[in-house]
Amino acid sequence: xxIELGHFFLALxxxxxIFQFLLxxxxxxxxxxxxxxxxxxxxxxxxxxxxxxxxxxxxxYITSDFSVSLVAKNSHSLKPLIYKISGVWGNHEGSLLLxxxxxxxxxxxxxxxxxxxxxxxxxxxxxxxxxxAVxxxxxxxFTSNPFIRLFFPNIEGEGFNPILQDxxxxxxxxxxxxxxxxxxxxxxxxxxxLLIGKVDTIWVKWVRPWTLIAWVFLxxxxxxxxxxxxxxxxxxxxxxxxxxxxxxxxxxxxATALLHSSIVAEKRDTLKAWTILLAIIAFSFSLLGTFIVRxxxxxxxxxxxxxxxxxxxxxxxxxxxxxGGLALFAKKAPYLKSGxxxxxxxxxxxxxxxxxxxxxxAATVLLGTLYPIFIDAINNxxxxxxxxxxxxxxxxxxVPAILLCAFSPMLSWKRAVIENIIERIIAVFICAxxxxxxxxxxxxxxxxxFLGLFLGFWLICGTLYEFFIKVGIKLSFKxxxxxxxxxxxSAYGMSVAHIGVAIFIIGVTVSxxxxxxxxxxxxxxxxTIVKDIEITFKSIKRVTGPNWNADRGEFEIITSNRDKHFLxxxxxxxxxxxxxxxxxxxxxxxxxxxxxxxxxxxxxSDSYALRIYYSPFISWIWFGILLMAIGGxxxxxxxKHRLGYDLKRV
Amino acid sequence: xxxxxxxxxxxxxxxxxxxxAISTSGFLILSASRDSLIFFYSPTELMxxxxxxxxxxxxxxxxxxxxxxxxxxxxxxxIVEDGENHILVYYxxxxxxxxxxxxxxxxxxxxxxxxxxxxNKILAKHDEKxxxxxxxxxxxxxxxxxxxxxxxxx
Numbered sequence: 159x160x161i162e163l164g165h166f167f168l169a170l171x172x173x174x175x176i177f178q179f180l181l182x183x184x185x186x187x188x189x190x191x192x193x194x195x196x197x198x199x200x201x202x203x204x205x206x207x208x209x210x211x212x213x214x215x216x217x218x219y220i221t222s223d224f225s226v227s228l229v230a231k232n233s234h235s236l237k238p239l240i241y242k243i244s245g246v247w248g249n250h251e252g253s254l255l256l257x258x259x260x261x262x263x264x265x266x267x268x269x270x271x272x273x274x275x276x277x278x279x280x281x282x283x284x285x286x287x288x289x290x291a292v293x294x295x296x297x298x299x300f301t302s303n304p305f306i307r308l309f310f311p312n313i314e315g316e317g318f319n320p321i322l323q324d325x326x327x328x329x330x331x332x333x334x335x336x337x338x339x340x341x342x343x344x345x346x347x348x349x350x351x352l353l354i355g356k357v358d359t360i361w362v363k364w365v366r367p368w369t370l371i372a373w374v375f376l377x378x379x380x381x382x383x384x385x386x387x388x389x390x391x392x393x394x395x396x397x398x399x400x401x402x403x404x405x406x407x408x409x410x411x412x413a414t415a416l417l418h419s420s421i422v423a424e425k426r427d428t429l430k431a432w433t434i435l436l437a438i439i440a441f442s443f444s445l446l447g448t449f450i451v452r453x454x455x456x457x458x459x460x461x462x463x464x465x466x467x468x469x470x471x472x473x474x475x476x477x478x479x480x481x482g483g484l485a486l487f488a489k490k491a492p493y494l495k496s497g498x499x500x501x502x503x504x505x506x507x508x509x510x511x512x513x514x515x516x517x518x519x520a521a522t523v524l525l526g527t528l529y530p531i532f533i534d535a536i537n538n539x540x541x542x543x544x545x546x547x548x549x550x551x552x553x554x555x556x557v558p559a560i561l562l563c564a565f566s567p568m569l570s571w572k573r574a575v576i577e578n579i580i581e582r583i584i585a586v587f588i589c590a591x592x593x594x595x596x597x598x599x600x601x602x603x604x605x606x607x608f609l610g611l612f613l614g615f616w617l618i619c620g621t622l623y624e625f626f627i628k629v630g631i632k633l634s635f636k637x638x639x640x641x642x643x644x645x646x647x648s649a650y651g652m653s654v655a656h657i658g659v660a661i662f663i664i665g666v667t668v669s670x671x672x673x674x675x676x677x678x679x680x681x682x683x684x685x686t687i688v689k690d691i692e693i694t695f696k697s698i699k700r701v702t703g704p705n706w707n708a709d710r711g712e713f714e715i716i717t718s719n720r721d722k723h724f725l726x727x728x729x730x731x732x733x734x735x736x737x738x739x740x741x742x743x744x745x746x747x748x749x750x751x752x753x754x755x756x757x758x759x760x761x762x763s764d765s766y767a768l769r770i771y772y773s774p775f776i777s778w779i780w781f782g783i784l785l786m787a788i789g790g791x792x793x794x795x796x797x798k799h800r801l802g803y804d805l806k807r808v
Numbered sequence: 809x810x811x812x813x814x815x816x817x818x819x820x821x822x823x824x825x826x827x828x829a830i831s832t833s834g835f836l837i838l839s840a841s842r843d844s845l846i847f848f849y850s851p852t853e854l855m856x857x858x859x860x861x862x863x864x865x866x867x868x869x870x871x872x873x874x875x876x877x878x879x880x881x882x883x884x885x886x887i888v889e890d891g892e893n894h895i896l897v898y899y900x901x902x903x904x905x906x907x908x909x910x911x912x913x914x915x916x917x918x919x920x921x922x923x924x925x926x927x928n929k930i931l932a933k934h935d936e937k938x939x940x941x942x943x944x945x946x947x948x949x950x951x952x953x954x955x956x957x958x959x960x961x962x
Contacts, residue, residue, distance in 0.1 A: 392905075432823055515822060519829035525834055529845075540848035542866065547844030551834045677901050679882055738905045757902040767882055767902045 161226055164214025165305035168255075171207035171262070172295040174200050178265070178288030181565035183280035186353075194277050197284035204291060205266035209258060212246075212259045215304055219246050225311035228252065228304045234315040234734050237323070249450060250468070253305035253331055257448070258294050260332075260339040265291065266342060268368075275364060285582050289547035290342055291402040293450040293475050302467050309617065316735070327387035334379030334406055338444040340372025341409060345441035348434040349483060352490040360564025362424040365437070367794060369420060374790035380406050381783040392742045392755045392773035394675070396779060399548040404527040405447035408520050412440035415516035422509050426571060430508070431491040432513070433595065438483035443520065443646030445476045451529070501573040506565030515559045522551040546781065560613045562712045563656055564620025568627070586623055590615035603671055609743075610667025617660035625653050648796040655789025668775035680768040690718035695768075706730045708741070711766070712757045715745060727756040750774040846916065853894040860919055867895060867925060868914040876909060888913060888925075899927040 177202035185193025215228075217241045224230040232249045233242055241380075247256040265287040272280045298304070347365045351357045383406065386397040416436040422429045424446045449472040500506040526543045533541045545805060564586060568579045594611040597603065628649065629642045674689055696712040708728040715723040725743035732739070745752040750772060757767025826875035847868040849857060867888060883900050897915050907913060907930060917927035 271916075431820060510823060514826040514830065517827045520832070521827065521831035522834035525831065533845075542846045542848070544844050544846050555830065677882065679880075733928065740905055755902070769902050 160214045160217055161223070161305050161307070162390045164211040164218075165303070167207045167211040167214070168295060168305070168644060169299060171204050171211065171258075172220055172292065172299060174204045174207060175262075175288050175291040175295060177652030178204055179285050180288075182285040182288075182804055186278055186281055186285075191277070194281040196261070197288070198273075201262070201265040201269040201284050201287065204288075204583045205262040208255075208259050208262045208295075212255055213426075215252060215255060216243060216246050218511055219243060222315065224315055225307050226304075227306045229306045229315060230312040236734070238704055240328060241323050247331045251298065251302045253335075254294065254298050254302055254452075256332065257335055257339060258291065258298065259293065260335050261287070261291055261342060264339060264343050268346075268627045269315065272364070278354060279347075279350050282353055283346045286346035286349045287342065290346070291480070293478070294764030297468075297471055297475070301471055324386055324390050326382050326389065330379060330382040330386060333375050333382055335370050337374075337376025337379050337413075338406075338409060338447060340368060340375055341437075341444050343368040344372065344437040345479075345483065345702045348437040349486060352435065352486050355429045355490055355493055357361065357423075357494050359424050359427050361488060362420050362430070362433070363798070366418060366420050366424060368793045369416055370411060370435075370790050373410075373417055374787050374794070376406070376410050376413060377783060377787045380410060381780055381787070382703065386778055388776075389744060390619075392740050392768075392769070394673075394742075394753050394755075396776070399526070399543075399545045401527050402451050405450040408523050408527075409440055409443035409447055411516050411520035411523065412436060412443050415513045415520070416440050416667050418509050418512050418516075422506050425704075426501070426506055428498050428501065429510070429513075431494050434491065434494075435484075435487055436513070436517070438480070438487060439517075439520075442476065442480040442483070443524075444559060445472070445526075449473055449476050498572065500571070503569070503576060504574045505569045505571045508562055508569055509575075510561055510627075512559060512566070515555055519552060519555045522555070523548065526551070535653050557609070557613065558615055560659070563659065564617045565624075566696075566736060567621075567624045567652065567656075582623060582627070586616060586619045593619075601672065607667055607671035610663055610671070613669065614660045614664035617663070618657055620655045621653050621660070625649075644797050646798070648793045648798070651789045651796065653742055653789070654792055655786045658782045658785025658787075658789055660782070661778050661785060663781075665775050665782055669773045669779065672774050674770075674772040676770040679765045680767075682764040686768075686770070688752075688770055691772070692716040693752075693754070693770065695766075696724075698766075701728070703730070705734060706732045709756070712763075713743070713754055715752065725752070725754050729756055729758070746777055748777065751776045845919055848914070850890045850897045851888060854895060854919070855893055861921070862918060864916065864918060866914050866916045867897075868912065869894075871907070871909050871911055871913050873909045885924075888915065895925050896923070897925045897927050899930055901928075901930075904930055 173357065178197060181193045181200065182197035184190070185196070217223075218226045218229050219233055220239070222229065222233060222235040222242070224233075228251055230251065232252075233245050237245065245252075247253040264285060268280070268287065269284060272283070311789050344365055347368070348363070351361055380403075383403070386395045387398070388394070416433065419429050419433045419436055423433045449469065452468060452472055498506075498706060530541050532799050533539060562696070568577075568582060584779050590612050593615040594608055597611055598608045627646065629638060633641065676686070676688060678686070680686065680695050682695055682698065685692060692715070694714040694716075696714050698709055698711045701708050701710045708730040710728045712725050713725045713727070715725055717723070723745055725745055727743040728741040730739045730741055731737070740757065742753055742754055743753045744754075751774075753771040755769040757769060759766045809885055846864055846866055848868060848962040851867065851869055854860070854867060867889040869888040872887040872889050872894060877885045879885060881900075882902065883898070885896060885898050886904070887894050889895075893928075897917075898920075899915070899917075915925060915927035916929040916931065917925060920926050
């Protein structure tokens, strides 16, 4: 009964969304106050309906109602509660329902927080959101209905892919979708602005917080996915340039460009057309990402859902929203009024270069991701684009971006004078060169490691230097602290995010340059030494978990300063799905991770395959990404970025 | 057209040009360096290919029943087949969790002169119901495709 209610609510949400799309649009056309006002109400009702519908599916999972086809296929009564719940979005139908839930949530939030915005603008924004909701809800109802019952209910569920039983992955899709779908808000704002034909700095002020929110969630979502891949896949890697990873990375690159261009649009009233174009592109990348993951057109280590008819539907949606957005842009953009002019050497100029680089990076990732489809279409051969391509194009693009990032905040708006900052640049350069050289000489590093470290230090030194100058130098300690505390939070946000980038670069560089991989057979009781760390294979035991049993190895680790630890890698077997998995054991530290994977025993002897990774500084990668997200949150908490901030009171 | 408008249009076109220039160079890198492209062949397709020595390629098919031979010290040999032809694969290292007889597999490596494929990477998918799309295609080509189109969730 509850499932049927959920189904009904979703169908109802579709009709409400049609009203949410039509009424405010007609209201704007015929200048009807009531019709425009209705948008906030329909948006809110639509959210409540989708939420109830989603809850009913959650209920079916929690109670293990195996008469529901989706639950029977993807759940199992023995699964721990949290994975029963995360199982709701661990499949195609449920994850789309989550997508729509987040979409309607954002619409409702825009409706509530945007009360003070001009009625015409907010009506058009909600109308556009309504159209997206119509498209996706009908997609769910007509091609991927999660509420279908089985004629003969199953006694037990068919289980769940055990590799997905992980906390990081349980919360990865909601974060990623909050990011993806958050970009729909910026998209709708852009469409509304194009329709009205006016983009001013106030408009940018309203849009920027939404971009920031989407960007923060996207950043965290990608980090969670990569953290999961690192801990669970047993390859010790954290990024594989896999199509599904690229699908989330492209909108991130576009959103990052958008964040930076909207600074210029807000402060200097220029680059507005470009900002709008980026907003359209960023959301298109979100849709493309959904298409890539959901259609299975691309070969991926993730082995995701694949169904051509669903893929075709999303492809049509993608063409409709992207094509429609770009066509509207082409028609209306030339009429947007532009403001401040600037010289190439200025803060604006630096941000323009940042934008060119990020947009190009997104384009090259797009090219590498879609290339196999072209090749398949042209000469029917299967091909995959490997990491060498992505590394060859991506790294050279990012080097100038990082070089620029350290000193562009020191440049003044409109027209910068190079003489004013040249001394600072030299100081930062020497400092970074010195630090990177010391580390390279002491640890015998390669040229590419040197480049990575130099960039990391360059960005840290530059950002700190800029921060001190902004507060004021040659001040007494007390006044310095006082002035530092008075800085707007967005200033902190920028510095923290940039330092996060630097820490990320250092983590990537050090962990790849000084990583040690060992793969060898090991016999019970055998000792092996990796980089002053003694690893002894003590024992192997049979253990039982909630829905699996495992061979658990016990490894004694003695570090160079004689600390003793134990690691327990497992080879698990899930009877429900007849699947083996290996659970790596990781000793994680600030300066290094020791990562052990226990392999299969061959020839039924005491000899097991063993894989050991020693990765220095690898946790800095996620710490850096976390700092970027914290920077975003700090910026968001700045008074001027408050959502729906009443500008009349300024 | 006023000056500001011209200037703005110029600026937008500079932006777009820079963007196009860099993307084109990415395309050139991709088409020029064949190393970053890894082609996939089934054992049957491999028979017809001549120019693949010393190139990293992927092959895929089913692991033949009872063909896995352990040679000690993590060395292993097995046969990959697509129903018509087969190829012997040699690999040193740990095997993925879902590697087993009768299952679909993809091996990345180089073709040896002795006709043995030396794999340096074995890819088996996370889900045991899953058949790599290329392998499924290859099996369909040789008419040995038995399974229904499995849908994979996640």
